[in-house]
Amino acid sequence: MAPTQRAVVTALLDECGRTYADEAGIRLRDTPQPLYRLLVLADLLSTRIRADIAMAAARELSEAGMRDPASMARATWQQRVDALGRGGYRRYDESTATRLGEGAELAAREYGGDLRRMHERAGDDVRALREELTRFPGVGPTGADIFLREVQGVWPHIAPYLDAKALDGARRLGLPDDPAKLRRAAPDAPPEVLAAALVRVALGKDAADSVRERAGSA
Secondary structure: OOOOHHHHHHHHHHHHOOOHHHHOOOOOOOOHHHHHHHHHHHHHHOOOOOHHHHHHHHHHHHHOOOOOHHHHHHOOHHHHHHHHHHOOOOOOHHHHHHHHHHHHHHHHHHHOOOHHHHHHHHOOOHHHHHHHHOOOOOOHHHHHHHHHHHHOOOOHHHOOOOOHHHHHHHHHOOOOOOHHHHHHHOOOOOHHHHHHHHHHHHHOHHHHHHHHHHHHHO
């Protein structure tokens, strides 16, 4: 007998229910510093590199004091390269260090270093907010989706933000691939946690197998 959708969702959250921001050490709140750190993480995750390396690099940048646009812009290019390297982000460290500096300058110039102003500019228009995010060097559509998936817990009007990658994870588990139906299948799950869990399934066969095994034994 196949497990119920509720059993699959419960297993999914038990196995994979942690946001990437949380794993990178970002306590996400609607305040300037954690929002900027999430933007940096989204940039790092959008490159073709393992997620654990991107998160380690984000932690190293933070530990080096580069937690807001002003400190990122003040850091030298070499300091950014060194922090990325300590996190294992070596293949793209030089180009990423340049992008992070340019992005910090854009955040300071356009939003006074406070991404809440970007949010205010876009209003309730999620498409406009996504377009604002893609203005940052290196973020692009993939990085914008990552940011929006993670930030929906503190910007709730975005929810449910379940992009193509999250919906791919849902299909792998036999869950609905329509955002509204998927939310009804997981009414108690924080949307950012559900989205992150589904992405982990989409990115790794082992994660999908673990969820199925756990759901089947429930």
